[in-house]
Amino acid sequence: MKWEGQRESENVEDARGGSGRGGLPIGGRGLGLGGIVIALLASWVLGVNPLTVLGLLSGGGGGAPVQAPAGDSGANDPGYVxxxxxxxxxxxxxxxxxQRSGQQYAAPKLRVFRGSEPTACGRGEAAMGPFYCPADRKVYIDLGFYDTLRDRLGAPGDFAQAYVIAHEVGHHLQNLMGTSEKLDRARGRVSEREMNAMSVRLELQADCYAGVWARLSQQTQGWRLEPGDVEEALNAATQIGDDTLQKRSQGTVVPESFTHGSSAQRVRWFRRGLDAGELRACDTFSSAAL
Known part of the structure; x- marks a missing residue:
């Protein structure tokens, strides 16, 4: 994918110079694409109890957060650009x-941080990977996650990295359209198993929205997917499927505990969005089969 010459957003905030290192991790509504990824990797690599690490994601205590390497904090470093x-x-x-439907899009901010960062959803940690906070309408990312995506998950390539951001922006779309709020209203009124199933549909829809973005950005911005680009995104989707992560961390798969969907489901819904190029193709909540 050719990124040279593409417009740079003015909605990106660089907080790497002032990010803290302490505090509690973010929980609940702030959970995003990378949360389960980094938590289970921390368990697998560092020998930490997976339940302890995953407890951090729901606002529980226990254990110190995994810190990302410092890296380059310059405003012109390639990752930031x-x-x-x-x-x-x-x-x-x-x-x-x-605009085509007579509406105005309110774009999110993207905040680049290092280590930990206060958000309107609680305190975010690098150990959670990229996430979206609906309360302040911001996507948060520690760029060290891309090293994890490449080195630990075997998903290198710029299009795989772009897919991660597009997925989190997909959560912003869900926030704008009221989908996330419906899930929040159900929290506490349904069983944990039912809530997990709803969460899977929310995440798969964000994957589908990322696919729609990939299709439309080619059409409107005059670039073409290069050989291997789609495979990069599909590989990233495969590596962060709940089943793949559970196999890697604990050796077994527990479908009832899925919150993001299996590898095959994530690939299927990303490709559905890519093929259709329409948001209406991404109605995971009305689909009988995922």
Whole structure:
């Protein structure tokens, strides 16, 4: 995928110089694509009890957060410029999409931090990977996650990295359209198993929205997917499926505990969005089979 010459978003905030290192991790509504990924990897690599690490994601205590390497904090470093261009692409795509239906798209901010960062959803940690906070309408990312995606999960490539951001922006779309709020209202009124099933549908829809973005950004911005680009995104989706992560961390798969969907489901819904190029193709909540 050719990113050179693409517009850079002005909605990216660089907080790497002032991020703290302490505090509690974010929980509940702030959970995003990378949360389960990094938590289970921390368990697997560091020998920490997976339940302890996963407890952090729901606001529980126990254990110190895993810190990302410091890395380059310059405003012109390639990783920072890259996320600005990807976010700019999502702004252009969704701005035009909403305009066609007579609506105005309110773009999210993307905040790049290191270590830990206060958010309107609680305190975010690098150990959780990228996440979206609906309360302040911001996507948060520690760029060290891309090293994890490449080195630990075997999903290198710029399009795989772009998919991660597009997925989190997909959660922003769900927030704008009221989908996330419906899930929040159900919290506490349904069983944990039912809530997990609803969470899977929410995550798969965000995957599908990422696929729609990939399709429309080609059409509107004049670039073409290069050989291997789609495979990069599909590989990333495969590596962060609940079944793959559970096999890697604990050797067994417990479908009832899935919150993001299996590898095959994530691939299927990303490709559905990519093939259709329409948000209406992403109605996971009405689909009998995922």
């Amino acid at each position: 890259f996320v600005k261009r990807v976010l700019g692409s999502t702004e252009d795509v969704w701005g035009a999409y909403f």
